[in-house]
Amino acid sequence: MLKITPHLGTLVLLVSIGGLWYPRLGYVVALVFLSILVISPFRGRWFCGNLCLWGSFNDFWVGKISRHIQIPRSFSSMAVRVPIFIAMMGFNISRIIATEGSVDKLGMVFVTMSILTASFSILFGAAYSPRTWCTLCPMGTLQRLLGRGRYPLKLDSEICIDCGICQKICPMQLDLKAAGGDPDCIKCGRCVDACPRRALRF
Ligand code: SF4
Ligand code: SF4
Ligand code: SF4
Structure with a gap:
């Protein structure tokens, strides 16, 4: 499995x-x-765990200043995430329209998105856990909606010894016992690699 790099x-x-x-x-x-848009309908949030620049930034940079504590449960609720998605999409689309086709102005809209994402990543990641922004990020929410149950993590409960190692290592702090896999799983494979019983697979 491809590993995200610093x-x-x-x-x-x-x-x-x-x-x-x-x-x-x-x-x-x-x-x-x-x-x-291309990957998520087939692999869910795989991009977040394997190729996203800001995901790597969170893991390897924000991780150094994070308090590494529990991400508030409310952050994963759609009642919180959908309004953030609508607000940020609306803001970005209105800015894109205002560029009137200028290549440099459009580039600057994307640069602003990068700055905002990095800033939110640092703020939330420092306050809670490195991947906290990845719970709220509109692009993560979009991938969840497009990918739903694609490429799920499967747990073989016959051989699982309930040691809890996978739970501790999950950067998204997901409940690994969730039936059918959590659609917010970013397919990073860290739990799979850490399981001493090889009870997890995709
Ligand atoms: S949730 Fe957003 S910032 Fe985090 S890895 Fe996915 S796309 Fe990147
Ligand atoms: S459940 Fe496993 S693969 Fe999914 S995000 Fe957590 S550690 Fe990564
Ligand atoms: S690490 Fe493996 S054995 Fe331990 S709780 Fe997770 S799935 Fe079960």
Whole structure:
């Protein structure tokens, strides 16, 4: 399984800071959107756990300053996430329309998205756990809606010894006993690798 690398997180700094001088770097964000739209109907939130620049930024950069405590349960509720999704999409779409087709202005809209995502990642990640923003992120919510139960994590309860290792290692703090797999699983495979009984698989 592909493993997310720290190098992807470095690109967040390149796009968010370098983009202020060279807005076309923002088109990396457009590429991310496109990838999400193509991948999520088949693999759910796989992109979040394996290829997302901000996901890597959260794991390897924000992780260093995080308190590593429980993410509030309310953050995973759709009553919280859908309004965030609508607000951020509305904000971004109105800004895209205002660019009137200017390549540089559109690039700057994407750079702003990168800066906002990195800022929210740092704020929420420092306050709770590194992947806290990934619970609220509109692109994560979109992937959940498009992917639903695709590529689920399966638990063989016959051989599971209930040691709790997988639960502790999950960056999304999911309930691994959830029937049929949690649609917010980012398919990072950390629980699969950590299980001493090989009771987990996709
Ligand atoms: S939830 Fe958002 S920021 Fe987090 S990994 Fe997925 S797309 Fe990236
Ligand atoms: S359940 Fe496993 S694969 Fe899914 S996010 Fe948690 S650790 Fe990663
Ligand atoms: S790590 Fe494996 S054996 Fe331990 S609780 Fe998780 S699935 Fe069960």
